[in-house]
Amino acid sequence: MEQRSIAFIGAGNMARSIIAGLVCSGYPADKITATAPGPARREPLARDYGIHTGDDNLLAAEQAEVIVLAVKPQLMEEVCRPLQGIDLSGKLVISIAAGISAQRLNEMLATELNLVRVMPNTPSLIGKGMSGMYASDLVAAADKAFAENLMRAVGEVCWVEQESGINGIIAAAGSAPAYFFLFMEAMQTEAIRQGFDPQTARLLVQQSAAGAAEMVVANPDTELATLREQVTSKGGTTAEALRTFNEHQLSDTVAKAMRAAISRAEEMEKLF
Numbered sequence: 141m142e143q144r145s146i147a148f149i150g151a152g153n154m155a156r157s158i159i160a161g162l163v164c165s166g167y168p169a170d171k172i173t174a175t176a177p178g179p180a181r182r183e184p185l186a187r188d189y190g191i192h193t194g195d196d197n198l199l200a201a202e203q204a205e206v207i208v209l210a211v212k213p214q215l216m217e218e219v220c221r222p223l224q225g226i227d228l229s230g231k232l233v234i235s236i237a238a239g240i241s242a243q244r245l246n247e248m249l250a251t252e253l254n255l256v257r258v259m260p261n262t263p264s265l266i267g268k269g270m271s272g273m274y275a276s277d278l279v280a281a282a283d284k285a286f287a288e289n290l291m292r293a294v295g296e297v298c299w300v301e302q303e304s305g306i307n308g309i310i311a312a313a314g315s316a317p318a319y320f321f322l323f324m325e326a327m328q329t330e331a332i333r334q335g336f337d338p339q340t341a342r343l344l345v346q347q348s349a350a351g352a353a354e355m356v357v358a359n360p361d362t363e364l365a366t367l368r369e370q371v372t373s374k375g376g377t378t379a380e381a382l383r384t385f386n387e388h389q390l391s392d393t394v395a396k397a398m399r400a401a402i403s404r405a406e407e408m409e410k411l412f
């Protein structure tokens with residue numbers, strides 16, 4: 141893929157996940173810079189992946205062809221303000237922030253940005269990310285292709301036509317690893333209560349989760365419901381477990397949780 145110089149402004153969990161995935165997929169580490177105010181986040185990135193790091197956002201952004209805004213939404217305005225002095229016209233700006241619209245980013249950087257919004261997730265760290273992407277009509281095809289290839293290097297991508305679709309991506313993918321982790325935590329806790337030591341309980345849960353996920357990936361033409369039915373013997377144990385989930389409205393709870401994530405993103409769009 142095309143190799144442009146990239147500055148990650150913010151070196152937290154999500155930036156680290158993307159950087160790790162990129163470097164492991166062969167993207168040259170010396171084309172990547174990440175900034176953060178303190179050494180605690182920067183130094184492990186320099187050590188583990190050989191990228192450049194620093195605390196000077198302005199310098200990093202000025203020198204890069206691609207700027208990835210990767211700070212918390214509530215800090216975005218404060219971080220962007222000093223970058224207003226840079227000529228951003230030839231640069232591609234990628235924002236991974238939840239709940240900050242393209243229009244707000246244009247305001248924060250006082251220019252009509254060449255902007256792609258990306259909603260990634262942390263499995264990018266191991267090349268298994270899922271990213272949703274949105275670009276306005278202004279963004280050149282070459283920049284869209286670069287952004288897409290960048291995120292493809294760390295997982296799967298899909299584009300949304302409307303910017304509001306990014307909030308749907310948050311609910312279905314950006315936040316989603318946490319739902320599965322929560323489910324696995326709950327299972328591990330109960331397995332420990334059943335007498336397994338924590339390590340064995342984790343192994344039981346993680347291997348079942350990884351096996352189930354890999355079966356889904358390996359059988360794209362098989363409905364999820366069919367895979368579920370193949371586990372569920374009539375009158376057997378799984379049927380009882382699933383009946384309990386249904387009695388407690390698992391599907392409704394999942395739907396409510398996903399809608400809550402979307403509502404929060406919409407709320408953040410007004411707050412920040």
Ligand SMILES: NC(=O)C1=CN([C@@H]2O[C@H](COP(=O)(O)OP(=O)(O)OC[C@H]3O[C@@H](n4cnc5c(N)ncnc54)[C@H](O)[C@@H]3O)[C@@H](O)[C@H]2O)C=CC1
Nearest residue numbers: 150151152153154176181210211212213236237238260314
């Ligand atoms: N964590 C996740 O799973 C996902 C996060 N995102 C988005 O990614 C963005 C970052 O989130 P996380 O990585 O989770 O947060 P984080 O808190 O782990 O990382 C934020 C980073 O920003 C740095 N920072 C703080 N002030 C700064 C400044 N003035 N200049 C430069 N860097 C500064 C911090 O040192 C930290 O390294 C957020 O906007 C979030 O919405 C999007 C999708 C998934």
Ligand SMILES: O=C(O)[C@@H]1CCC=N1
Nearest residue numbers: 237238310314315316
């Ligand atoms: O929790 C959040 O707001 C961010 C966006 C998606 C995942 N983490």
